[in-house]
Amino acid sequence: MQPLMTLLAELSTIDAHLDELQEDLGDLPKEVKDCERTVKTRTALAEETQQLLSELLAFRANAHIMLQEIKDKEAQYTEQQFQVRNNREFDAITKEIESLREERNRIIEEQRTSAVKEDNIRQILTQQQQDLADAQELLSDKEKELDELSSGHNNEMKSLMSRRVELSKTIDALPLADYERxxxxxxxAAVPLRKNCCSGCFSAVPAQKIVEIRNNPNKLFLCEHCGRILFPEDMKQV
Ligand SMILES: [Zn+2]
Structure with a gap:
């Protein structure tokens, strides 16, 4: 049976290692989530821009048809204006013609600016698609990293946990409870002495106490300053 101090020292080493593994994973799962969100946002943005471009191209393709339709209607109204029976009808038709002209001007103006608009939209789209590709690449890197780390960690964690369970069974309930507390x-929770100091808080440990710690490997000694369990510097740690 190994002395209590050796067991606690090993337990502490295992816990430190488990903490480390947990910490390694620490930010990665969150980073993966963040990347997923970025990809989603950027996908939506690029899709929106793509939609704008499609609408613009559809408009350009149809503009001459719309203009022809307006021209036909205008001709029709103009003809009707000669056949009106009163002022009210004349005014109504005049209004229709005016609104057709407004619509025609709007389409012509839009046609005029559409080439510049198209250039702008294409530039924005290219940038957005590049940003999206960057985000996707980062996401797949992070996912890969997390996958590799988790699978490696899982095995290591499993073996550390099972050793911890074994170890816990061999340590008396009281000192184990102290350790956990x-x-x-x-x-x-358990740290070695280093140069006659507690290596947890670096405060000096009285020489008399150091002698006691060396001579009583089955007793629990706590640092008076920080309360950590102390074990001798040269004690063999697993
Ligand atoms: Zn201390």
Missing amino acids: IRTFHLE
Whole structure:
């Protein structure tokens, strides 16, 4: 049976290692989520721009037909104006003709500016598609990283956890409870002495206590300053 200090030291090493593994994964899952959100947003943006472009091209393709239709209607109204029976009818037709002319001017103006508009939209679209591709690349990198890390970590974590369970069974309930309690304050609950100091908080440990720690490997000694469990510097750690 190994002395208590050795067991606690190993437990502390295992916990530190588990913490580290957890920390490694730490931001990655969140980063993957963030990347997914970015890809989604950028996809929507590019789609919106693509839609604008399609509408613009459709307008350009149809503009001459719309203009011809307006011209035909205008001719029709002009003819009708000669056959009116009163002022009211004349005014009504005049209004129709005016609104047709407005519509025609609007279409002509839009036609005139559509080439510049198309250039702008295409430029924006190219940039948005590039941004999207960048985001997709980053996402797939992060996903890959997370996958690799998790699968490697899973095996390591499993073996550390099972060793921890084994170890917990060999440590008496009281010191184990002390250890767990200290771990709620300090991630490293058991630390070695270093140059006669607690290596957790770096405060000096009295020489008499160091001698006691060396001579009583089955007793629990706490740092008077930070409350961590102390074990000798040269003790063999697993
Ligand atoms: Zn300390």
